[in-house]
Amino acid sequence: MEFKTQKGDLSRTLDLVLNIVPPKTTLPVLSNLLLDVKTDSICVVSTDLDTTVTTTLKGEVIREGMITLPARRLNEIIHHAGDDEIHFSLEDETVVRIVCGSTDCRLPGILEEEFPKIPSIQTKERLQLPAGMLRRMVAKTAFAVSKDETRPALNGIFWRIEPRRMEMVCTDGYRLARMERTGEFPVKGKKEFLVSPKALNQMAHLAEDSDEMVDIRVDNNYLVFSCAGTVVYSRLLEGPFPRYEQVIPKDNRKELITRRDRLMQSCRRVAIFSDSLTHQVQLSVKKNELVLKSNTPDVGEATDRVEAEYSEDEMDIGYNATYLADILKHIDGDMAKFRLDSPIKAGIIEPVEQEKDENYFCLLMPLRLAE
Amino acid sequence: MAQPVIHVLPELVASRIAAGEVVERPASVVKELIENALDAGATQIEIAVEESGIRAIRVADDGCGMGAEDARLAFERHATSKIESAEQLESLGTFGFRGEALPSIASVSDVTLLTSDGRGEGMEITLRGGNFESEGMRSRTRGTTIEVRNLFHNTPARRKFLKSEQAEERQIRRAVMAHAFAQVKVAFRYVKDGDELFRLPATDDLKARIAALYGHDFAATLVPVAGSEKGPVISGYVSNIDAHHGNRARQFFTVNARPVQQPLLAQAVTVAFRDVLPPKRFPALFLSVRIDPSYVDVNIHPTKREVRFSPERTVFSAVQSAVGRAIRSEGSVPSFWRETRPAGRHADRTSHLPTATGPALPLGGEGEGSAAWTYHPRTDADRRDGIRAQNVAAPGTAPGEGERWIDRLDLGNILQVGLTFLVAAGPRGIVVVDQHTAHERILFEEVRRAIAGSSGASQQLLLPETIETDPETITVVEEYAETIAAAGFALRPAGPRSVLLEAVPAGIRDAGPSVFLRDFLEGLREEGKGDRSKSRHVAATVACHGAVRAGDSLSPAERAGLFRRLARCEQPLRCPHGRPTFLNLTLGELARRFQRE
Incomplete structure (x- = not known):
């Protein structure tokens, strides 16, 4: 195996594959990148077994061959390389000589047979979507994904595609974020799958330009994105995702509209005095006013007020301040709308003005206030 | 006419049967004799045993003794000087009252009684296997000596069931010690096979x-x-x-x-x-x-x-x-703080310790200046780590008298070691805290307080979970409904084998609601006795699930916060499962390690 490449090209390639490399692993070869050099292409692969990324590297191939090299060390070498042209050559079975300007180094690797096989996918059906749209949908929902590993179904983004609409939903059981997009989607029937946020983020990373199209294929085990020469294979997560439609309240008729940034700031100020475990703040919903309160023994108490449009019954609702601020951060526009029912029912929070073809909202479960 | 089958037992046989109840083993003889001595108002009691009491037990006292008539009566069953009527059983002031001890002992051994009430000569009576053998006058100062020899020589079955000599002797010694702790004003001496094992002077303390x-x-x-x-x-x-x-x-x-x-x-x-x-x-x-x-x-x-x-x-x-x-x-106070209390107060507390007796003189150790320091024995954990923990049992030095121990620690510069331990400089050494056990303790007490004040906040679940379980657990759910609700769970029965979980205690960090509930119910089932333990269990479960783990990175502010909250705990030095939260490496220990002594 022997090839020449440019520092800039290699650097961009490493950017695409490096964040899949697991920081700690019991399988040493996963810390390595696979270099697959053929007469007409140089392919670079990284995997954590659940997500695999393959991309191509521009370069001049001198001899075919394969080897795996430690990803982070390789990245350091390239980062500090003193010249643009870098020359790789396999010296014996596993040692790669890297020559760049005045530098001459030898980097031991691991045989390529130990590297996991790239998944093969059994489907003909493919779908193309603009990268920008996907990126936005992921950004609006992925924050609500559960980190509780005991509930794997909540660790992913639920993605449903139908001919006229598409949605992504995430929940951790205490809050939920849902983004729906209407349009024309070339699928037959209804497609549903549960994808790891890591893979979707990686995909969002691929396209430099929002208008670029991402090619999507899916079978029973893998979802595959490809865009601009890079392919992301993502193992689908085990469902089933909860039947979330059933928990979306339909009768939340008490509407409150307030300045989103004011409420977010107020929430953060009052949260300083909340319990470090529960982060509980109390929202007193009053005529044309929201009063936020928190009170923790030994910590202190705080009250803050925010103007709001509201004309229904007054009530006190407890929320986890971190969750509330998180949601407000993801709502677009100046004004946020709350649709409420009672202090123990889910509250709906959404932008007052939805973007074109979009329907976005978050659900937040209250904390039951102590008597 | 046939010979009648049932007949009244000869008195000796009856005595031996009764003796079986009172005199199980040599230690019970010792106990009965010590109690007799105490009832006689003894101020000094000497107990000597040979061959773990089988060969001989001798108990001598300086009590009131007996006159000749009383001495003869002492071996009659239910003869006692201690009570006169059944009513007195209601308010006993003496150890004995049944009048069984001496006759019972005498029936299974050879007994010599030498007693004097201080008026004239003493009386000596000898019995063999419960039968009167001889009596005579011998000189003795006021008091009683009873010698029991050849115990159980006539009840071989009983003798066979005795444990090893060492075990029987241990029981005897424990009986003597139990009385020695109960009666500190009485001097005790214990002699085993001619060797004095201990001599305890009379004391008030x-x-x-x-x-x-x-x-x-x-x-x-x-x-x-x-x-x-x-x-x-x-x-x-x-x-x-x-x-x-x-x-x-x-x-x-x-x-x-x-x-x-x-x-x-x-x-x-x-x-x-x-x-x-x-x-x-x-x-x-x-x-x-x-x-x-x-x-x-x-x-x-x-x-x-x-x-x-x-x-x-x-x-x-x-x-x-x-x-x-x-x-x-x-x-509630770390050992370094107990040790740095003013010397004057400290001296007051330790001055009543006698210094004349006892095997060791541990006070003033390690040349640490004026405070009286005492080292307690190493625990297993200390020994393993090669670290010698220090401690002084100075009671009652709770914080709150002005300065608190936490004020002396340098909270601005707490190091986190191995993402597990927090290290702070203290006034007399280094304090190491285990972040997980410390946080568990903090949460445990906070949650327990919260439950006591029934302010357990409750997080409603977006996706109520149906939890399949067994009928026994359902019973637990019904039985402890109030506690479960107070902890912050909202549960509804959903059939004979399942419950619907609608809310969980707020603030659980890394377990799913159903895992948390299962742990919780399991705990209730295991130990649900008494209201206190229920809330205690809730607290421990919440604490364990909410606590930071080893491996969690803590910011400097979080580290200091952990110390401060720990200092507010009632029992900051242990996690709810009894593991230490706190280790103090003292200057003395450091000096020893660097061979500066």
Whole structure:
């Protein structure tokens, strides 16, 4: 195996594959990148077994061959390389000589047979979507994904595609974020799958330009994105995702509209005095006013007020301040709308003005206030 | 006419049968004889045994003794000087009352009694296997000596069931010690096969007696217990939370000065120590319960080994709260702080320790200046780590008298080591805190307080979970409905084998709601006795699930916060499962490590 490449090209390639490399692993070869050099292409692969990324590297191939090299060390070498042209050559079975300007180094690797096989996918059906749209949908929902590993179904983004609409939903059981997009989607029937946020983020990373199209294929085990020469294979997560439609309240008729940034700031100020475990703040919903309160023994108490449009019954609702601020951060526009029912029912929070073809909202479960 | 089958047993046979109840083993002989001596008002008692009491037991006292007539009567069954009527059984002031001991002992051994009431010569009576053999006058100062030889020589079956010589001797020694702790004003001497094992001078101070028997190192690990709620007066000592033991050998109870083995009392102490000791470790304790004799029934067992209280609950909770208070006041302060208390106050507390007797003189150790320092014995963990923990059993130095111990730590520069331990510089060394156990303790107390004030916040679930379980657990859910709700769970029955979980206690960090609920119910099922333990269990479960783990990175502010919150805990030095939260590497220890001595 022997090839020449440019520092800039290699650097961009490493950017695409490096964040899949697991920081700690019991399988040493996963810390390595696979270099697959053929007469007409140089392919670079990284995997954590659940997500695999393959991309191509521009370069001049001198001899075919394969080897795996430690990803982070390789990245350091390239980062500090003193010249643009870098020359790789396999010296014996596993040692790669890297020559760049005045530098001459030898980097031991691991045989390529130990590297996991790239998944093969059994489907003909493919779908193309603009990268920008996907990126936005992921950004609006992925924050609500559960980190509780005991509930794997909540660790992913639920993605449903139908001919006229598409949605992504995430929940951790205490809050939920849902983004729906209407349009024309070339699928037959209804497609549903549960994808790891890591893979979707990686995909969002691929396209430099929002208008670029991402090619999507899916079978029973893998979802595959490809865009601009890079392919992301993502193992689908085990469902089933909860039947979330059933928990979306339909009768939340008490509407409150307030300045989103004011409420977010107020929430953060009052949260300083909340319990470090529960982060509980109390929202007193009053005529044309929201009063936020928190009170923790030994910590202190705080009250803050925010103007709001509201004309229904007054009530006190407890929320986890971190969750509330998180949601407000993801709502677009100046004004946020709350649709409420009672202090123990889910509250709906959404932008007052939805973007074109979009329907976005978050659900937040209250904390039951102590008597 | 046939010979009648049933006949009245000859008196000797009857005596031997009765003896079986009172005289189980050599130790019971020793116990009966010591109690007789105490009832006679002895101020000095000497106990000598040969071949673990089988060959000979000799108990000599300086009590009131007996005149010649009384001495002869002493071996008659139910002859006693101690009570006269059945009514007096209600309010016993003496150890004996059944009038069984001497005749029972005499029936299974050879006994020589030498006694004098101080008027004229003494009387000596000898019996063999319960039969009168001889009597005569011999000189003796006031008091009584009883020598029991060839115990069980005529009841081979009993003899066969005795344990090894060492085991029997241990029992004897324990009986002597139990009385020695119960009667500190009486001097005791114990001789085994001609060797004096201990000599305990009369004293006013239980701790001095404990020190005389077990050494000053051990006595220094004790904290005083005192309490008198709702009747029973509890006093004595328990070991501090660092000085636990592998068994209950150093647990002694007395009820109205009578040594007893009392599962009830042991249980009360266990409850008090529950969330500060590791599993299968036991405190040492020397506890005295004083209670109106009419509330105690000692006549439930011929050997009076156990007593019965009415009402039991009162005594139980009195012991539990007195012991709990003692370990809280002591266990709430890190050892470096106890050691840096002003020397004057310290001296006051230790001055009553006698210095003339005892195997070791641990005071003023390691050249650490004016404060009196005492080192308690190493625990297993210390030994493993090669770290010698320091401790002084200076009681009652709870924080809150102006400066607090936390104020002396450099909280601005706490290091996190291995993402597990927090290290702060203290006034006399280095303090190391385990972030997980410390946080568990903090959460445990906070949640327990929250439940006590029923302000357990509850997180509603977006996706209520149906949890399949067994009918037994469903029963638990119904039985503990209130506790479960107080903890912050909202549960609804959803069939004979499932419940619907709609809300969980707010703030659980890394377990799913159903995992959390299962743990919680499991805990309730295992230990759901008494309201306190229920809320305690809730607290421990929440604490364990909410606590930061080893491996979690903490910011400098979080580290300091952890120390501050720990300092607010009632029992900051142990996690709810009894593991330590706190380690103090003292200047002395550091100096030793660097060979600066």
